[in-house]
Amino acid sequence: MKVVVAYDGSKHAHKAIDQLQILNGPLDAVIVSVVRGPALGIRGTAVEVDQAEIDHARAALDKVAAELAARGVTARTRLAMGEPADVVVDIAEEEKAELIILGTRGLSLAKRIVMGSVSSNVLHHAPCAVLVVR
Template identity: 85%
Template sequence: MKVVVAYDGSEHSHKAIEQLHLLNGTIDAVVVSVVRGPALGIRGAAVEVDQAEIDHARSALDKVSGELAAAGLTARTRLAMGEPADVVVDVAEEEKADLIILGTRGLNLAKRIVMGSVSASVLHHAPCSVLVVR
């Protein structure tokens, strides 16, 4: 089974990683971390992504990869830039994933209506099954 796991180092994304331990059979896992950006500034000029954010994401991926290896699981990691929901869906399509696993921050209804959420967007656009973990 090919699985894409969205990971940002948060408690919710750790819970998503934990789900890999519950799956049976051969698992081909890809752990993806997304740094928002690059973006357009107020005058339309490109705003670069903060290198510290990239370094933090890379460090989080390295750490979780080590934790998975210590538990006997292997996973490829991918660091990408863009809108998190779009990137997760794109990676799932590229990888021909059977399942996407991601955490949720549990946004309240008002915030979800105004802002949307990564998990809601992935649920609506994913090319495969999605497991959202609380």
């Protein structure tokens, strides 16, 4: 089964990673971390992403891949930039994923309206089944 797991290093993302252990059969897992950006500044010029954010995301991916390998789960990692929901959906399409797994932070209705919800957006635009973990 081809699975894409969205990973940002949070405890909710770790719960999503843990779901790989309960899936049956051979897995082709891709762990995806998305750094928001690049963004447009107030004058419409591109604002670069902080290299420290990229380095932190890469280190988190490397760490979780090593943790999975220690549990006998092989996974590829992908680091991307952009809007997290869009990137996860795009990668799932590219990878021809059968399942996307991601955590949710459980935002209140007000925060979801203002900030949006990555899990909600993925759920509504995914090309495959989606498992949202609390």
